[in-house]
Amino acid sequence: MNHSIARLTWVNVRKDLRLEWRSRDVLNSMLFFALLVVVIFSFAFDPSVEESRRMAGGLFWTAFLFSTVMALNQSWARELRNGVLDAYRVSPSPSEALFLGKVIGNFLLVLLLECLMAPLFVIFYNLSSVGPVWQLGVVFLLGTWALVVNGTFFAAMSIRTRNRELMLPLLLLPISIPAVASMVLATTNVLTGESSPVLQMKFLAVYCVVFTTACFLLFDTVLNAE
């Protein structure tokens, strides 16, 4: 990777995290939403330990998928306020650095949310994993990256549309179905220990590489589209 892109990516990550630290817009809304999902589902169902293991994968990823959508909308809205995105566009900084910076910033925030929510899931659903827990870590890293990289790209695509909050899920969810299905299946496989999640993990890795490359290459066109 070009040294300048790496340096400017880091500049953008630091800026995004500092803005989030000051406002806490994204983290608060994500946390609130994910917490609602956990609490509502825990009241709606009263699963046994075995049933919890089977449904937790779906619950996890439903909560994180929709929380991520909220985060992504907010992170670009910040760039539109006061037209700051134009200041970036008139600078000689490559647009790829902005994209990667946003992806990494959003990835870290969603990971933080997952770390905060995981203990709650364990408590509310009385969860314990039969398979190795490190595999869950890999699934969460790959799954979160898959959601965030596509989400950041499609959020950028929808920022100039009138109903951008509606547009993002319409664009993101269909393209995320294969990844979400793999995440859910892999998580369930690890929790129940009934079969190996390696195939789904490989699929997620390939998905991440393909979509990261495609989004990286197309971002400049999306950013400068009028």
Next chain:
Amino acid sequence: MRGLSLELEQGRFYVLRGENGAGKSTLLRMIAGLNEPTEGHIFIYGIKNKEALEHIGYMAHAPLLYEEFSAMENLRFFAQLYGISSDQPLIQALERVGLDPKLERRVGQYSQGMRQRLSLARAIFHSPRLLLLDEPFSNVDPDSAAAIAKLLAGMRDEGKTIVLVTHQIGLLSSVADEYILLSHGQLVERGAMQRVTA
């Protein structure tokens, strides 16, 4: 814009005039590379405008600033995009527009006039050779506006080219060199500034 052909000289101060919707802001955005012309090209010092971005300073209607950051934090972020790591040019830019570099208040708490001045500092900190300014005097008190006009004249004297959109033409009567009048996206008149103010 329609059929516009325009050549600007280095070290001159131009004022873009015209009624609302004449295309003044669009022209500035095109020169800055924010809008693409459907036909034709824009060259800045012989280079295509998109490849000459480090030579351009752009100030828009909106302040183009993060409200959660202080003045210095905003400038530091944008400076890094231009490969500038020293605070010195940022402090100088803030002082030139009459803002205190030590001010720690966040931009969200600034008055409109202060935002406007900070926005100008953001446009000039990297010493651009071409400065594009869209209504830099709006929301600025008369004394500050006169000071900004004087600052811009000084930058013109340093050899920088300035293209400015304003409706407050009187402020620039003694400092600008030429006016360019646009109407419905077309250039209709161009001449010495004295002709407007005479």
